Amino acid sequence: MDNKQRFESQGQGQVFRFWDGLSEEEKANLDSQASEIDIEELDRLVATLVKSEEKEEGIDFSALEPAPYVSIPADLDEDExxxxxKRIGEEALRAGKVAAFTVAGGQGTRLGYNGPKGTYPVTPVKNKTLFQVFAEKIQAARVAYSCKLPWFVMTSDINHEATVSFFEKNKYFGLAEGSVTFFRQGRMPAVDSEGKIILEAKGSIAMSPDGHGGALRALDRSGSFQAMVDDGIEVLSYFQVDNPLVQPVDPYFIGFHIKSGSTLSSKMLPKAYEKEKLGHFCVLDGVSQVVEYSDMPDELCALRDADGQLSFRAGSIAIHIISVDFARSLVAPGSTVALPFHRADKKIPFVDADGNTQKPDTPNGIKFEMFIFDSIPFAEKPLVIETTRLADFSPVKNAEGVDSPESCKGDQMTLFRQWFDAAGIELPADFDQSIEVSPLFATDEAGFVAAWKENPTALDLSAPIYIG
Known part of the structure; x- marks a missing residue:
């Protein structure tokens, strides 16, 4: 049975209604898209998320509690x-049990940039791209721990070729070509209120990425999970592409994950203010989970402890350590647990019965997506570890204002100034030039102090400072 017959037999024959008038190229594209779609899975989603009159069971906010987390000590070096x-994490790195995993399917559209977001320049002096920053941090870790540290990069259908080409053009930023693996994120078709698949053009289905939770399915389908098992990889260090301050591998974080027996660990950031757009780490009836900021009632966002701190202050910043065996179990055939899909009502361009493209003013369709944090309730001993903004979090999401290139560069320079101060490098009070430190020179304060002590350099204070 070909795709056309398969879709017709499942009540989705409208997908091929313009088939006879399509060019060979259009037919090939439509047939390829149709091959991606699991009709049986789509039928289940339509039944439960589109047609069902039963409302998805909501959160009992009266029983919701803040999740516990491991706080950063006042003196990290003296805290046993x-x-x-750290020692356990470093041992895992040296033993080759860790891989870095970047979710990089997005485009730079919101930044006014035409290209994969990972190719966007973000550093204050050299304008290094996000991908280069991560590559240099990974290379620094490989050298520091004498390990292979493979890097898995999930792209999307829209940016895969451009991403791979970018790495090839830049000779993988000094990383061995075979040590970086690219694979595409999965896609799901959009449907209308009757559960019918929407065509965005006569020969094209309205397809969209299946959410960052789809990363686990993509790792499995691409063969990456099997490659990890064959290579002795036991844990994944997961992070998203828009955050240049992230530590691609953090030995403290990895070590806490391993020694606690957790199968999924997360980093948290104390929320800066009540409505900051970070999900909340919570516990409901003994089960850990993340409640999205858009779902959290205002009164809980504003709730404070006796010391004045926000009660629900543990914000999710999409940085995780995931055990490979656990991740595989969520996508294994016949598994009794799986990440749920969520519906998102969207305005989706479509072709009408006459083949004309229409752009709706109101939501007319439904997309399906999964979230990586939905795996937390299934994890054994899920763990939350505190971090700081300068240590881990300054994303580039918006063209200006909060989480913009300008704010991110400012955060990077604040961090580097702290390193300068720790190393005894005095800058004039009126110094207004940009500062940048290459990850190949140092990736943290202690490393910078040691490297500077070994190789101090005369600084030209009349120009931007780059130490590499």
């Missing part, structure tokens, strides 16, 4: 628990 975690 954190130092033990």
């Amino acid at each position: 628990e954190w130092q033990e975690a």
Whole structure:
């Protein structure tokens, strides 16, 4: 049975209604898209998320509690628990048990940039791209721990070729070509209120990425999970592409994950203000989960402890350590647990019965997506570890204002100034030039102090400072 017959037999024959008038190229594209779609899975989603009159069971906010987390100690170097975690994490890195995993399917559209977001320049002096920053941090870790540290990069259908080409053009930023693996994120078709698949053109289905939770399915379908198992990889260090301050591998974080027996660990950031757009780490009836900021009632967002701190202050910043065996179990055939899909009502351009493209003013269709944090309730001993903004979080999401290129560059320079101060490098109070430190020189304050002590350099204070 070909795709056309398969779709017709499942009540989705409208997908091929313009088939006879399509060019060979259009037919090939439509047939390829149709091959991606699991009709049986789509039928289940339509039944439960589109046609069902039963409302999705909501959160009992009266029983919701803030999730516990491991706080950063006042003196990291003297804290035995954190130092033990660091030792365990470093051992795992040296043993080759860790891989870095970047979710990089997005485009730079919101930044006014035409290209994969990972190719967007973000550093204050050299304008290095996000991908280059991550590559240099990974290379620095490989050298520091004498390990292979493979890097898995999930692209999307829209930016895969451009991403791979970018790495090839830049000779993988010094990384061995075979040590970086690219694979595409999965896609799902959009449907209308009757559950019918929407065509965005006569020969094209309205397809969209299946959400960052789809990363686990993509790792499995691409063969990456099997490659990890064959290579002795036991844990994944997961992060998103828009955040240049992230630590692609953090030995403290990895160590806490391993020594606690957790199968999924997360980093949290204390929320800066009540309505900051970060999900909340919470516990409901003994089960850990993330409640999105858009779902959290205002009164809980504003709730404070006796010391004046926000009660629900543990904000999710999409940085995780995931055990490979656990991740595989969520996508294994016949698994009794799986990440749920969520519906999102969207305005979706479509072709009408006459083949004319229409752009609706109101939501007319439904997209399906999964979220990586939905795996937390299934995890054994899920763990949350505190971090700081300068240590891990300054995303580039908006063209201006909060989480913009300007704010991110400012955060990077604040961090580098702290390193300068720790190394005894005095800059004039009126110094207004940009500062940048290459990850190949140092990736943290202690590393910078040691490297500077070994190789101090005369600085030209009349120009931007780059230390690499």
